[in-house]
Amino acid sequence: MSKRVLDYNLNRPFSSSGISLSFIFKDTVLVFSVLTVLVFGLFMLYSASGQSESMVIRQSVYVGLGFMGMLFIAQINPNSYQNILMNLYWIGLVMLIYVLIFPDESHVTKRWIDLGLFSFQPSEVIRLILPLSVAAFLTRKDLKPKYSDWFISLAAVLLVSFLIYRQPDLGTSLIVFISGFLPVFLTGFPLIFIFFGIAFLGALSPIIFSALSAYQQQRILTLFDPNADPLGTGWNIAQSKTAIGSGGFFGKGYLSGTQSQLDFIPESHSDFIFAVIAEELGLIGISILFLAYALIIYRIFSIAYGSETIFGRLASASIGFIFLIFILINVSMVVGIIPVVGVPLPLVSQGGTSLATHLLAFGFVLSVKRKSGW
Amino acid sequence: MFKISDLQSQEASLRGLKARSRLILFFLIIISLAGVIQIVKLTVIDQENYVTESEKNRIIRVPVYPARGLIGLAKDNKLIVENIVAQQLTINSKSTTDIASTIVDIQKTIGIPEEVVRTFYKVLSSNPRNRNITLMDDLTEEQVAKYLVNKERWPSSNLEAYLKRYVIDNSLFSHVVGYTGAISSQEREDDEEYRYSINSRLGKSGIEKTFENELRGKVGYRTVEVDVHGKEVRELEKVLPSKAKNIFLSLDQELQELARKGLRGRRGAVVAIDPNNGLVKVLVSSPDFNPNIFNETAKGDLRSLSFDTNAPFFNRAISGNYPPASTLKPFLGLLGLESEIISWSTEIKDEGFFQIQDEGRKYRGWKEEGHGIVDLNKAIIESSDVYFYELASKTTVDQIHSFLKPFGFGQKTGIQLTGEGDGVLPSRNWKLGRTGDSWFVGDTINLGIGQGYITTTPLQLAVAVSVLATRGKAYKPNIVEKVDTTFIEPELLYQIEIKEERNWKKLEESMISVIRSWNGTAHNIYNPEDFLIAGKTGTAQIKSLTEENLTVQEEYENVRKDIMNRDHAIFVGYGPVPNPNLTVVVVVENGESGSAVAAPIAKLIIDRYQKLQESDV
Numbered sequence: 001m002s003k004r005v006l007d008y009n010l011n012r013p014f015s016s017s018g019i020s021l022s023f024i025f026k027d028t029v030l031v032f033s034v035l036t037v038l039v040f041g042l043f044m045l046y047s048a049s050g051q052s053e054s055m056v057i058r059q060s061v062y063v064g065l066g067f068m069g070m071l072f073i074a075q076i077n078p079n080s081y082q083n084i085l086m087n088l089y090w091i092g093l094v095m096l097i098y099v100l101i102f103p104d105e106s107h108v109t110k111r112w113i114d115l116g117l118f119s120f121q122p123s124e125v126i127r128l129i130l131p132l133s134v135a136a137f138l139t140r141k142d143l144k145p146k147y148s149d150w151f152i153s154l155a156a157v158l159l160v161s162f163l164i165y166r167q168p169d170l171g172t173s174l175i176v177f178i179s180g181f182l183p184v185f186l187t188g189f190p191l192i193f194i195f196f197g198i199a200f201l202g203a204l205s206p207i208i209f210s211a212l213s214a215y216q217q218q219r220i221l222t223l224f225d226p227n228a229d230p231l232g233t234g235w236n237i238a239q240s241k242t243a244i245g246s247g248g249f250f251g252k253g254y255l256s257g258t259q260s261q262l263d264f265i266p267e268s269h270s271d272f273i274f275a276v277i278a279e280e281l282g283l284i285g286i287s288i289l290f291l292a293y294a295l296i297i298y299r300i301f302s303i304a305y306g307s308e309t310i311f312g313r314l315a316s317a318s319i320g321f322i323f324l325i326f327i328l329i330n331v332s333m334v335v336g337i338i339p340v341v342g343v344p345l346p347l348v349s350q351g352g353t354s355l356a357t358h359l360l361a362f363g364f365v366l367s368v369k370r371k372s373g374w
Numbered sequence: 375m376f377k378i379s380d381l382q383s384q385e386a387s388l389r390g391l392k393a394r395s396r397l398i399l400f401f402l403i404i405i406s407l408a409g410v411i412q413i414v415k416l417t418v419i420d421q422e423n424y425v426t427e428s429e430k431n432r433i434i435r436v437p438v439y440p441a442r443g444l445i446g447l448a449k450d451n452k453l454i455v456e457n458i459v460a461q462q463l464t465i466n467s468k469s470t471t472d473i474a475s476t477i478v479d480i481q482k483t484i485g486i487p488e489e490v491v492r493t494f495y496k497v498l499s500s501n502p503r504n505r506n507i508t509l510m511d512d513l514t515e516e517q518v519a520k521y522l523v524n525k526e527r528w529p530s531s532n533l534e535a536y537l538k539r540y541v542i543d544n545s546l547f548s549h550v551v552g553y554t555g556a557i558s559s560q561e562r563e564d565d566e567e568y569r570y571s572i573n574s575r576l577g578k579s580g581i582e583k584t585f586e587n588e589l590r591g592k593v594g595y596r597t598v599e600v601d602v603h604g605k606e607v608r609e610l611e612k613v614l615p616s617k618a619k620n621i622f623l624s625l626d627q628e629l630q631e632l633a634r635k636g637l638r639g640r641r642g643a644v645v646a647i648d649p650n651n652g653l654v655k656v657l658v659s660s661p662d663f664n665p666n667i668f669n670e671t672a673k674g675d676l677r678s679l680s681f682d683t684n685a686p687f688f689n690r691a692i693s694g695n696y697p698p699a700s701t702l703k704p705f706l707g708l709l710g711l712e713s714e715i716i717s718w719s720t721e722i723k724d725e726g727f728f729q730i731q732d733e734g735r736k737y738r739g740w741k742e743e744g745h746g747i748v749d750l751n752k753a754i755i756e757s758s759d760v761y762f763y764e765l766a767s768k769t770t771v772d773q774i775h776s777f778l779k780p781f782g783f784g785q786k787t788g789i790q791l792t793g794e795g796d797g798v799l800p801s802r803n804w805k806l807g808r809t810g811d812s813w814f815v816g817d818t819i820n821l822g823i824g825q826g827y828i829t830t831t832p833l834q835l836a837v838a839v840s841v842l843a844t845r846g847k848a849y850k851p852n853i854v855e856k857v858d859t860t861f862i863e864p865e866l867l868y869q870i871e872i873k874e875e876r877n878w879k880k881l882e883e884s885m886i887s888v889i890r891s892w893n894g895t896a897h898n899i900y901n902p903e904d905f906l907i908a909g910k911t912g913t914a915q916i917k918s919l920t921e922e923n924l925t926v927q928e929e930y931e932n933v934r935k936d937i938m939n940r941d942h943a944i945f946v947g948y949g950p951v952p953n954p955n956l957t958v959v960v961v962v963e964n965g966e967s968g969s970a971v972a973a974p975i976a977k978l979i980i981d982r983y984q985k986l987q988e989s990d991v
Binding site for chain 2 (some may be wrong): 022052056062120143144182184186187188241242243244245246248258259262264278282283286301304305307310313314317321324325331332335337339
């Protein structure tokens with residue numbers, strides 16, 4: 001029992017009884033910010049998909065299911081399944097090996113598992129599982145992790161990243177590595193090791209570049225000169241920059257973006273939906289979206305720091321950072337300052353797996369808050 | 375349960391976490407700054423440039439599709455598949471906010487079937503970005519009139535003329551020309567060069583499919599300026615499509631009709647090729663279908679056709695696998711001579727059955743009392759099973775396999791049509807792989823009369839028989855004689871050399887006697903005034919006869935009660951001898967008698983072909 005809980009229980013008013021919204025939601029601000037972004041996302045998807053009602057309806061179903069899943073998880077005491085979370089790693093590992101050995105024939109890359117009713121990418125799921133199970137592993141004894149714990153975690157993270165790299169999916173592999181490394185870093189992994197690691201990679205970078213596949217090399221090269229081949233690999237970036245730039249301060253108006261509506265932005269409903277938002281709603285629209293995102297992240301960290309268990313704190317903080325990093329990567333990619341990697345804009349881009357992972361992660365964060373308020 | 379050291383470590387870990395978090399946050403804020411600067415640069419500083427850039431984007435290219443190439447016959451350049459003009463109604467899904475009410479209104483006014491509307495919505499929902507989607511093809515004159523009167527009410531709709539595919543002779547060439555169909559979503563995905571639009575139709579089977587590239591031609595384009603709704607404002611540039619190529623077939627219409635009539639709608643196939651160059655003159659599979667139903671230029675019920683147990687879509691001429699039965703005997707005779715197992719003077723006593731070393735299972739011949747003393751010549755003329763059982767028992771399956779392979783058995787001929795079958799030329803490994811059993815001597819004996827595991831397609835059999843006609847030359851069968859004005863050269867597949875050249879001629883004489891000699895199995899088609907034809911009948915058993923205590927005749931009487939169990943009638947032949955110019959293979963499923971049912975059709979075709987040749991000269 002920590003001092004905080006003691007304090008809280010002593011000061012707790014007697015009147016808080018019965019089921020209220022705040023009882024189910026745990027953190028009303030967080031839940032409503034998430035809901036705002038979700039609804040905003042559905043409206044933008046309608047525009048970005050060329051006003052396809054069927055696509056919006058399908059996405060609405062994912063949103064509804066994900067939202068309910070989030071509220072459900074929020075009601076469960078996270079410590080009760082810390083061990084299970086730790087072992088989820090193995091399930092993730094098995095799924096990744098499975099897609100490499102039995103690739104789904106309908107896709108070119110070995111990323112998909114087809115469950116008949118729907119198919120999903122295990123690498124998207126692992127982005128959530130990995131930080132949680134590493135956090136669960138590192139905090140299983142409520143003490144500062146030992147060196148051996150850190151290195152076991154690092155090995156586990158590297159193994160998973162390597163499997164995803166073999167799919168082949170370099171972008172996701174790096175992102176998964178970062179998300180798995182976050183809890184390790186947050187528990188105080190010595191900085192000296194990280195400096196050595198970066199120096200080592202820097203020295204090896206020419207060799208690594210030559211080992212990359214041609215299409216990955218092309219993607220990196222395109223970044224430095226996207227105008228070199230405006231009809232080939234640079235097309236996405238050039239068109240998306242044109243869309244964002246021509247949107248200006250106020251935007252061209254909802255459903256009136258020429259770039260978006262005339263289909264000049266490839267993947268406008270998924271990875272490049274940010275360009276549609278910028279074109280139609282302008283800098284103002286982007287700023288409002290960023291504000292909602294900022295509110296979500298702020299609430300996640302408040303909950304994290306207020307948590308009484310090391311596990312809840314570490315896992316929540318990792319989730320907050322991963323969410324922020326995803327937004328940063330997607331936006332940087334769409335505005336053309338990093339290479340195109342397949343990262344959707346969280347809570348907005350079309351796609352069920354990514355949406356569900358984020359919402360379930362928020363459910364976890366909410367459940368951590370419940371713990372502190374019990 | 376409550377320890378001071380716990381509290382301290384809790385506090386320390388929280389401090390540590392916060393310190394590390396700040397470190398990451400600092401790093402991420404630096405990156406975010408780069409992003410924010412970029413966004414401001416794009417939307418504020420460079421905005422003017424990008425507005426111009428997006429304006430430029432409004433200039434788009436619209437593909438222009440050439441008219442589909444025609445299909446004709448090389449003889450007299452007679453057309454058999456052409457394009458006819460029709461009217462279609464398209465809907466621009468971008469220029470209306472309320473598609474549903476527009477569609478309901480149009481449907482009520484001009485009369486559109488419910489399932490057509492349903493298909494439209496299916497295409498619409500799977501292609502949300504597509505602007506012009508066909509609502510209905512092939513409008514009647516009445517529908518066009520009703521539309522034109524009311525068209526002001528539906529600004530998002532448009533009447534467009536288009537070309538549709540029409541097969542002039544309906545069913546006559548159905549299995550050869552094939553049919554076209556609407557492009558599938560899979561085909562659109564595979565179409566990386568944007569050669570098709572969502573409304574395109576393309577070849578789905580037959581020549582329409584195998585010559586899709588030639589018939590389609592090269593797509594051109596128009597550069598046009600469009601408004602924000604994608605509507606064309608003006609045309610800036612036009613690159614015409616290159617003309618599609620026309621395909622001319624080697625088939626002969628009169629012979630084709632004759633063969634089709636000869637089969638009288640029974641299940642079967644007729645193939646005729648010129649043995650000297652492989653040009654296909656007749657390719658009929660029966661029953662057939664009207665390709666215009668697929669082309670949507672004729673009304674008809676596809677469902678009932680596809681559930682028809684006679685399988686009218688199945689191209690029996692190139693895909694049907696039949697046992698060659700006795701038509702294999704001349705080839706095996708040649709094998710016996712080549713490997714010196716027999717000579718022309720080798721005689722056996724045919725008592726109606728064969729047993730290995732006079733014991734074990736009785737392999738019965740078709741003639742109960744036997745053919746008496748038989749040599750190779752008589753064995754071919756009277757089709758003695760026992761002679762060939764005995765011959766087969768002295769060879770091995772390996773010998774048979776390697777001897778028959780160059781004749782084309784067991785492999786695709788490579789004709790330019792879809793769905794060609796392989797046939798089966800069995801070997802030890804084939805049987806092991808197929809059934810898990812090793813090869814038995816009994817299997818070889820069955821091969822002796824062309825039964826058992828061996829099967830061929832009628833086209834394969836025609837190629838093999840042509841080798842006999844040309845004394846060793848096998849040409850690849852060729853159904854397309856020219857593409858536009860370019861003739862396709864005959865392709866020699868292989869040249870078979872035998873030790874005794876004169877055996878070709880002697881074998882041919884035996885096959886002539888099959889028809890000319892009074893005891894020949896096809897003597898019924900003999901006419902002393904006509905050209906000489908070399909041939910061989912065959913009766914392919916569907917059900918093996920095994921009852922030892924019944925005679926063949928008695929047992930077959932029971933079997934034939936079920937029509938589907940009756941034997942297939944086969945006839946192969948070529949003529950005129952000397953200088954044959956046509957090889958004909960006729961297969962009539964469950965036709966029972968090669969001589970009575972199949973041979974007369976072949977004879978008619980060969981005779982008519984000679985008359986046509988004369989009148990051409």
